[in-house]
Amino acid sequence: MGASKTHMFSLTQNELAQVAKVLAHPARIAILEYISRQENCICNDLVDVIGLAQPTISQHLNEIKKIGLLKGTFEGKNLCYCINEKRWEELQHSFHTFFTNINYNCC
Amino acid sequence: MGASKTHMFSLTQNELAQVAKVLAHPARIAILEYISRQENCICNDLVDVIGLAQPTISQHLNEIKKIGLLKGTFEGKNLCYCINEKRWEELQHSFHTFFTNINYNCC
DNA sequence: TAATATTATCGTAATATTGCAATATAATTT
């Protein structure tokens, strides 16, 4: 025991939970907010700004990348991580739908 | 090591992450969806519907309760968990703000 | 009050996450 029984739930439920999991760490919230404020993002900046070690930042970035929220392009010498606008809006829509489809006609 | 360094992040970042953490499990998504569809909710129903053991359901409900998303009232003999409408809308607003405040002028 | 039904807590095992030092890889510059 100890493992989530994902097979018991619908694809939609699992997908929303998976995305929420990525947002479920303040460092990743901070990383996303920081990237969105920059014209360019270099991972090394994040180490200074966020204040966690470089491997830790790299791992967090990887989690964010896994759900398609980042696109990276090489620009000159540095790798540049950017918000994947299309995916971002998709996830925004998922959360919006989840929050909107609730009704309160109980109690 | 191993513990999240929450003190390094802002209150807003920590709060959003905390809420996301509650949504980061498909069982809790399923529980919230189910409660919202019912006129009345009895925990014992959830055990059948979700398919996890009663103590597990109880624990999940507790996580959801911790962030103020449920209000419970006694109605006849059974405890009735309901969505806390006000809190729900608060969280909806938090996520909406987070998703909206991002800009994409990078890359 | 005793029996029944419902929900919560405890204890524990399995699994997952977090964080970093050490190291490896990749790209750029000298």
Added chain:
DNA sequence: AAATTATATTGCAATATTACGATAATATTA
């Protein structure tokens, strides 16, 4: 090519989560 810089991977220790059986607590009914 060697040195430098930036990012990724590995390995490991600490902590957190998930799940459930056993049991306790609470409320309802007979």
